[in-house]
Every structure is written in C-alpha cells, then in structure tokens.
Amino acid sequence: MMNNHLSKFSFAFIFFFGAAFASSEPTPLKNIYFKADVTTSGPLYNYNYEITNPRTNDSNILFVYLTISRDPNSDQENASGILPQCSGFDRTTSASIHSRTAVVETGSSAPTGWDCSYAILKGNQYGSFGWSASSKTLLKPGNSLRGLVLTSYALPGIREVQIDPDIDIDQLPPEYYENLEKTETLRNNVRWTGKTVGPKAPPKVFDALEFEDYLEYLVEESSDASWIKDAKITKELNAKLEQLEKKIESGDHGSARKILDEFIKRVDALKTKSLTNEAYALLYFNGKYMRDHLPEKGKSCSRHKHVGHSWRWGKRW
Amino acid sequence: MRRDLFRGIFVFLALGTGVFSPVSAFAFLIIDPSDWNFLSAAPWGDDPSLVSYLYQYPNLNSPRIASLSITTRTPPSFSGGIHFTVPGVFNAPRGITVLNFGSNSYAPGNMNTALAMWVTFSSSTSISCYMQLNGVLSYPTLHEGENVIVLPGASTSGYQQIACQNVSPSDVTVDISQIALLPIDEPSPTPSPLPSPFPSPTPHYTLSLTSDKSSVYPAKTSTTNDNSNTVVTAIIQSDLGEDLSGKIVYFSTTPKVDSGGHLHPLEGRPMGSFFPGPSCVTDGSGSCQVRYDAPEIGGVETVSASMAGALTSNALDLKIEVPGLKPLEANPLFYQLTGTENFSYHPGNHYMAEENYIDIVAVVFFDQFDAMLGINDMSLPMGGLFDIGPGDDESKTSEFWKPPHSLHRLGRSADVDRCAKSAIQDNPNDRGRCSIGYIQVDRLKFEKICNNNGGHLVPESSIHCEF
CATH class of the missing domain: 1.20.1440 (de novo design (two linked rop proteins))
Structure with missing residues (x-):
C-alpha cells in the first residue's frame, strides 16, 4: 500500500531530484503575445498561431490550449473526412475526448518537439485542443514560437486560449504537498488566458x-x-x-x-x-x-x- | 445496539408476576440478607470494571432455589438489606449494567411458589421494567418511594422474570429492603387489594427510526455541507394513546467492522456525531429529530435510538460514502496495480470516480513509452479519508484514521509510481535510477497526458494526478 512508498518518500525525492523541496514557486505569465492568422485552402480554414513569451517573464511555457467545444444541439455536425494531425498527436486521449464531449473536428500541426491532442481541462467540461512542449522545447522568456496550426471546416469564431507555464511540482514548498486547493490557486495565478480566433461550428439552422x-x-x-x-x-x-x-x-x-x-x-x-x-x-x-x-x-x-x-x-x- | 440494550437489563426471575402493595397478608419466608450464599464473580461485557456477582438461596439443591445476580462496579452491600448502584447507561463504555434476581421455576417444588420484593430506586423515572409470566409480557409502573413487587406462583413450569433497565445517563441506586419466599406448603396467594390510586396501565412503547437519506458523503468530501449530514427522526408510539410529548430519545452510532475498506482495528475510528446533541425530546406527536453529521471516514454506521424509561429502541444502517466509485479494472497489458503487496489494511485502494481517467492515461503512456505505469493509491471503496497506518512504514509516523493522504477521498486521485515497468527489452527511454527493467516516469511527459485527460499534478511522494 502507500505505506511502502511513504517509507521511501524522502528517499524517492532525493533519489530522483536531488534537492527535495527546493521551495520555488513560478511567477505569473504576463503580457503574452498570442496572435492568430486565418487563411483558407478550399473549404478548409487554416488557423495559424504565434506565441511570444516576453523576456520580462520568468517562467517557461509548457502548454497552450484552445477551446473548441461544440453545442451538439444547435451547432452543425462535423464534416466527414480525416484531417491530418501533428506527428506527436495523442490518438488515444483524443478518441476518449470525442466520446466524452462534443468538439469541433480539427487537423493540426505543431512545432518540432511539441505534441498535440484534444483535451478536456480540469474543472472544465468543454473540449479543447492543446499543444505541449518537452523539457527541451519549453518556450523560454524572450522567445517566440510559430507552427501551432489548426485546420478545420469550421468558421472562425472567438475562442478562449489558456497558456500554462511549467510548474515543477517536485520543487514546490512543503505546504503544497497533497494540497489541491493551494496547487490549483497557484496554477490559476500563473497561467495566462485570453481570447483568440479559432474554429467554431456554424449553427445547424441558419437564421x-x-x-x-x-x-x-x-x-x-x-x-x-x-x-x-x-x-x-x-x-x-x-x-x-x-x-x-x-x-x-x-x-x-x-x-x-x-x-x-x-x-x-x-x-x-x-x-x-x-x-x-x-x-x-x-x-x-x-x-x-x-x-x-x-x-x-x-x-x-x-x-x-x-x-x-x-x-x-x-x-x- | 439492540444487543447492548438487552444486556442493560437487570432481571428478576420469579414464579409469577404482579405489582401489589401491601403484601403483609401473606406468610412469607423472609430471606435474611446474610443468608444469600455468594456463588461467583465474573467480569461482565467489555468493561473490566463491571462485575456480575451471583448469589443463591438457600442452596443449589433446595426446592426453593432463588438466585440473585447483580452487575455493578462495586460489590453490593448486604447490610440492612441489599444495596448497590446501577451505573448510568452512558457512563459505561457499553452503557450496560445487569442485575438478575430469580428463582428456579423449573424445580418441581417451586410450582406455585410466590416471591415478593420491597425495592426502592433512587430515580424511578430512570428505570424501565417488564415482567414475563407464562410467556406474556407486561410493563409495570414503578412508584415513587418503595415498590412492593409480588410475583404470584407460576401456573406452569417455565422462565418467569422481571427485567429492569437503567435507561438514563445517571447512576441509579437500588435498595432492596426485603425479599421473601412463600413457604412451599402455603396456598397460592391471592393478590391483595390494589393500592389507591389504582396504578395506571403501563403503556407499551415502540420507537421507529428514519433518516432523510440512506447515504451521506464523508465529511470533507463535498463542497456542500448538507451532503455530509442527514436528519434522523425518532417516532414514539404507545399502545395506550397517551400524550407522547416530552419523551427523551437517546441516539448513538457504531461503525461496522471493516466497512469502507478499512480492514484494521476499530480503535480510534472517528464516528458520526449528532447535532445539537445525542438526544432529543419528543413533541406532541411523539417525534423528535437530530442531525447526524458524518465523519471523514467512509463506511457504514449503525445509528441507534432508545427511549428513556422504556425498553424500546431501534436502529438503522447509514452509508457514509462518495457514491459511484468503481474499482479500476486490472489491465496487466498496459499498467500494474501497485500498493497492495505488503498490506491488507486497505486492499481496495484502486477505486475511482467517473471523471478519473487514469486508465486512459496509462494506456497512452504505454503507447508512448512501451512501459507499464504502476498505479498506486487511488481511493477506498466508499471514499473518505484514506489513512495508511503503521506497518512497514519505516518512519512509523503513520497512524490509522489520520492522514498523511489528505486527498484520495473522492475517487479523483491517482498515484503513479516513479518507475514504470518496461514492456520491451532495451527500452530507449531514460531508466534514471530505476531498477533494470524499469524506466523513469518523465514528469513533464506524464503531466501532459494527465492534463489532456482532465487532470493535473499535485505534489506527493509518488506522481499524483488529480482529476
């Protein structure tokens, strides 16, 4: 049971991370520059995103999520056809998301070293599409990133974007240990959210x-x-x-x-x-x-x- | 609890029943207190301070056997009568004290033998008695002051008794000034005229118990406090249709052993509580209510209620649970269920809520890393506090019924071991300092999968994904 692991608690931390509880909290992401440009190729809309992490920030960017929810009652069904996805696309999670909530079907591209997937974010019942970095491709302050692309038959609409910094939870102070409320508060405080343009299904019935x-x-x-x-x-x-x-x-x-x-x-x-x-x-x-x-x-x-x-x-x- | 109430009875066994006064018309054989022969003393129940003292008169072979058993904390006094104290119901751990007094009605010589007792209780309203004669129950009313209890001879050989119970939280002192047997050659006594005023018929009470909910959330698992409590209602009814207001109902609760997946000692287990307190007073309809507040522990508790001054009680089982938790199915192709190797205290440590997608996370991880996550503690079968307790915990700091797990209550938590078992030889992923055949779970890569599936990481010794 957990006892077994608890007994290895200190050992595990030192074992893997050297300095247990080095007590560092990330600072909030500010002044993120997130731009969208939409082009068409035939019936498809290409949503190209560019993100800049200003030099004034301290945190590296790990996640970028865009809401792509669809109202199954009033919005059009997705057009049939397979849209190509980024090379690191998570098919298993994406299939699971499709079974859990209605989303706008999209294809995707991602910058080198970034993965992508449909997602449902914690505390949010709506579907999203997200890109995530690896430890080597985190978007550091003072850098910009292009190549986050969605392709969709759905019209441009106003969407929420959420950008999360990398929070090394193993380095948080001890008071965060199994403290959900405090951890969530920290996440909410450091993430950046804004509006952008993304695919949105048109209404089923045109009025x-x-x-x-x-x-x-x-x-x-x-x-x-x-x-x-x-x-x-x-x-x-x-x-x-x-x-x-x-x-x-x-x-x-x-x-x-x-x-x-x-x-x-x-x-x-x-x-x-x-x-x-x-x-x-x-x-x-x-x-x-x-x-x-x-x-x-x-x-x-x-x-x-x-x-x-x-x-x-x-x-x- | 019903069993405990029964134990709380003190019983007078005799050959016939009746409560009359006076009885001086009969030629009784007075038993001098010093004539009682001490037979044995034995611990009673779970409370080592309670002892049952057994006495007999005149001896085991006499045709007129009478026995007296008193359960109390200190030996009864036999000076100038018989005196002892019956501890209050709620003063003893089990709330129980027993007094037996009787005569062996199976002995042929005892047929038609009567018995009389002069007894004073310090608080007659705290005493509830019933009498049984030839299998028929009746409920005597005790008088203020001295009660003279006459038990006419039994018409058939059988078990006759008077049973009395201290149903109040307070101690009651009992003074038996005199006990008498009717000589064997005397005719069966005729009851003397009833005292004036005539004692009113003794009502027979029944108590029913209901709860607004059959299941409540453990404390600290719901954002709405209302989900962690329920209103428990006791309704008293009487066969005489009397005014039922002002009756006191006492509540208690007992956890069921092993319930909620806690297969370890009950000692120290937090139990539910009653608000504003463990008793209520009935209104004119005979009903009253208390609020039951659930403990942090998931499981089943038996909530009991008894009416002061009457031998009536009832109980119901209440589930304290996070509803809808289901076990994570084993899937040895993709992940391993861990944390159950060394302990049997919480064997059901892999229960989860609907929004917990750790199985999907594990499959994705396997797809990407050719390694099986070790999925450790999630939640217990009924949710609530997931304690750990001592065992092979080297620090010996973990206690039963207490954290260190402060999450893992709702089925939304999943701990993942930091080393995942490789499913292939020469796995190209970083082994870190994991054993041969394992790879180190990359925090960032795992976090991505956890996040996409509706969770996020929370600091813990293992990697904790909270959905």
Whole structure:
C-alpha cells in the first residue's frame, strides 16, 4: 500500500531530484503575445498561431490550449473526412475526448518537439485542443514560437486560449504537498488566458436575423479586444450591419445581399490597416458565410420574434 | 445496539408476576440478607470494571432455589438489606449494567411458589421494567418511594422474570429492603387489594427510526455541507394513546467492522456525531429529530435510538460514502496495480470516480513509452479519508484514521509510481535510477497526458494526478 512508498518518500525525492523541496514557486505569465492568422485552402480554414513569451517573464511555457467545444444541439455536425494531425498527436486521449464531449473536428500541426491532442481541462467540461512542449522545447522568456496550426471546416469564431507555464511540482514548498486547493490557486495565478480566433461550428439552422446579430457581436468583441484599431471603423461597420438588419426584417434579401457584399469588401479593404488578422478573419469569413447562406427571398419579420429564441446565440459557441 | 440494550437489563426471575402493595397478608419466608450464599464473580461485557456477582438461596439443591445476580462496579452491600448502584447507561463504555434476581421455576417444588420484593430506586423515572409470566409480557409502573413487587406462583413450569433497565445517563441506586419466599406448603396467594390510586396501565412503547437519506458523503468530501449530514427522526408510539410529548430519545452510532475498506482495528475510528446533541425530546406527536453529521471516514454506521424509561429502541444502517466509485479494472497489458503487496489494511485502494481517467492515461503512456505505469493509491471503496497506518512504514509516523493522504477521498486521485515497468527489452527511454527493467516516469511527459485527460499534478511522494 502507500505505506511502502511513504517509507521511501524522502528517499524517492532525493533519489530522483536531488534537492527535495527546493521551495520555488513560478511567477505569473504576463503580457503574452498570442496572435492568430486565418487563411483558407478550399473549404478548409487554416488557423495559424504565434506565441511570444516576453523576456520580462520568468517562467517557461509548457502548454497552450484552445477551446473548441461544440453545442451538439444547435451547432452543425462535423464534416466527414480525416484531417491530418501533428506527428506527436495523442490518438488515444483524443478518441476518449470525442466520446466524452462534443468538439469541433480539427487537423493540426505543431512545432518540432511539441505534441498535440484534444483535451478536456480540469474543472472544465468543454473540449479543447492543446499543444505541449518537452523539457527541451519549453518556450523560454524572450522567445517566440510559430507552427501551432489548426485546420478545420469550421468558421472562425472567438475562442478562449489558456497558456500554462511549467510548474515543477517536485520543487514546490512543503505546504503544497497533497494540497489541491493551494496547487490549483497557484496554477490559476500563473497561467495566462485570453481570447483568440479559432474554429467554431456554424449553427445547424441558419437564421438570417440571428446571424446578423452574431456579426454585430463579433464587431463588438473585436472592438473590445482592440482587434479593430479605430472606433470610427467600429461605428462604420455597425452602421452597415444596422442597414443589413432592416433589409432582412423587411424581407428584402436582395438588398441585404448587396449590403453584405459592401460589408465584406470594406472589411477586406481595412485589412492590416485598421483591423488585426483576428478581426479580419472573424468579419470577413463570417460575412461571406452569411452572404452564401442568405436565402433568395426573405419573409418580413422583426427582431422581437427572435428574442425568446436566442438573441445572442453567438455567445453560446 | 439492540444487543447492548438487552444486556442493560437487570432481571428478576420469579414464579409469577404482579405489582401489589401491601403484601403483609401473606406468610412469607423472609430471606435474611446474610443468608444469600455468594456463588461467583465474573467480569461482565467489555468493561473490566463491571462485575456480575451471583448469589443463591438457600442452596443449589433446595426446592426453593432463588438466585440473585447483580452487575455493578462495586460489590453490593448486604447490610440492612441489599444495596448497590446501577451505573448510568452512558457512563459505561457499553452503557450496560445487569442485575438478575430469580428463582428456579423449573424445580418441581417451586410450582406455585410466590416471591415478593420491597425495592426502592433512587430515580424511578430512570428505570424501565417488564415482567414475563407464562410467556406474556407486561410493563409495570414503578412508584415513587418503595415498590412492593409480588410475583404470584407460576401456573406452569417455565422462565418467569422481571427485567429492569437503567435507561438514563445517571447512576441509579437500588435498595432492596426485603425479599421473601412463600413457604412451599402455603396456598397460592391471592393478590391483595390494589393500592389507591389504582396504578395506571403501563403503556407499551415502540420507537421507529428514519433518516432523510440512506447515504451521506464523508465529511470533507463535498463542497456542500448538507451532503455530509442527514436528519434522523425518532417516532414514539404507545399502545395506550397517551400524550407522547416530552419523551427523551437517546441516539448513538457504531461503525461496522471493516466497512469502507478499512480492514484494521476499530480503535480510534472517528464516528458520526449528532447535532445539537445525542438526544432529543419528543413533541406532541411523539417525534423528535437530530442531525447526524458524518465523519471523514467512509463506511457504514449503525445509528441507534432508545427511549428513556422504556425498553424500546431501534436502529438503522447509514452509508457514509462518495457514491459511484468503481474499482479500476486490472489491465496487466498496459499498467500494474501497485500498493497492495505488503498490506491488507486497505486492499481496495484502486477505486475511482467517473471523471478519473487514469486508465486512459496509462494506456497512452504505454503507447508512448512501451512501459507499464504502476498505479498506486487511488481511493477506498466508499471514499473518505484514506489513512495508511503503521506497518512497514519505516518512519512509523503513520497512524490509522489520520492522514498523511489528505486527498484520495473522492475517487479523483491517482498515484503513479516513479518507475514504470518496461514492456520491451532495451527500452530507449531514460531508466534514471530505476531498477533494470524499469524506466523513469518523465514528469513533464506524464503531466501532459494527465492534463489532456482532465487532470493535473499535485505534489506527493509518488506522481499524483488529480482529476
């Protein structure tokens, strides 16, 4: 039983790690630079991520996780077809994750020395996709890393990213010993979380007004994240979406499509100058998706009919 | 507990029953206290301070055999009567004291022999008695002051008795001023007129016991304290339909041996407790409640309740468990179950909750390293504190019923040995300082697998993945 190992407790620590309880706690990751760029190849979206661990940090980066959850009730099923994965892909865990929760199907690439896998993070019922370093490829302060890639049929959407430093639990002070609360508090304190753009399944049933509302939400979130660099641009895009809404409500889908074309064209024109890659990906590809799925003819309706349904369904993703 | 209550009876054996006063009309043979012959003294129950003293009159071969057995802490006094103290129910470890007094009704000469006793209890409300005559039970009411108990001759040969129990936590002193036998040639006595006022009929009580939950979480395993307690309700009923308010019900709890996977001595085992205390007073409907608070230990406890002043009790079994734990199935192709080689104190150390995916982690590890993880302590079958206790623990610091494991309570913990047994020869992975045939479990690589499957590492002597 454990007695056997307890008796070897001190021995084991010294045996393997030399300085038992060297009492070092990692410091929080700060000012992480995490950028997303989305390109297409046929029907596939390629999500390319770059991460920089500033020189001012003390900790090495071990894990990068992105939420890729899918609502099985309201989101489209995954497209069939096998997507290639990174060379260190953990197939067993990934199969287990698929059986436990609904996720967006993705392919992946990873930098040399990094592994990848679907994942469910502790305390989180939603699925994620993660990359992890080895002891030799930890992302040290002052370094950047490219090559974290997801490929998916799913549209760009706003996703959570979680970046964890390497915490050598064998070097934590004795008060952490079998102390779950303290260990979790430490993990929460040192990890970095933020928003990025990642694959998100479109809705099962396309509803023009709801999707227009979702575009408004994307503009709002992009503005809040400073992915839209100029408040005037936010105002301009919102004005365009308000016009779009009125046309949809009146059932004039022909005019709505023209407004969407103008919206897409304007977003494309603003690329790099006023929009980051994240804002561009969100607004351009979702705008195109809406234009492609907007029925030829619409019915006159008003937004209040949708209030009870899902006013901001984009937030559910 | 029922067994203990029965032991708590002090019994008067005689040939017939009845409670009457006065009885001076009969020509009794007064037994002088000094005529009782001491026969033996023997320890009683588990409490070494309790001794049963056995006396007989006049001798074993007499047709009028009477016997007297008193269980008490100090020998009874036979000066000017018979005097002794019956310890309180809750003062003795088992709460029990026994007094036997009787006559061998099987002896042919004893048929139709009567017996009378003059007895005073210091607190008659603390005493509960029943009498048995020809197999029929009745429940005498004790009077304040001196009680004169007359046991008419038995109509058939058989076991006749009066049994009395001290049901209060306090000591009760018993003074038997006189005991008398009816001479063998006397006719069977006719009961004398009943005292005035006529003693009211003795009610026969029953006690039922229920719990809001049949299972509660061990303490410190649930974020909601409510999950670790339950309301226990006692309901008193009487065959006479009397007012049932104000009855005192006492509660106690006893852990079942070996329950919860703790196959080691019970001594020191934390038990559940009652809030606001181990007793309650019934309302007009005869019911009252206490809250049972679970201990940290998983297992089964028998919760008992008894009514003060009556020979009625009941009990129920309560599970203290983290529900839904299942054993990790052995899979010798991919991992080894360890930690059970040297001890039998906690043989079921591989129980886990649904969200524990250590089996998947082990399979992934095997795929990547061609080595079998040694999966050590997880949780016990019913969860709760996973103690270790002494054994081959060289430090001798581990005690039963106490940490060092402070996790391992919910089925979400899994300890992994730092060396994994290689499944192939010449395994290219680092052996570190592990024995030949093993590889060292790389903390970072294991952590990755643990994390992806919903866990993370927590410092421990082995590698601890908490899901």
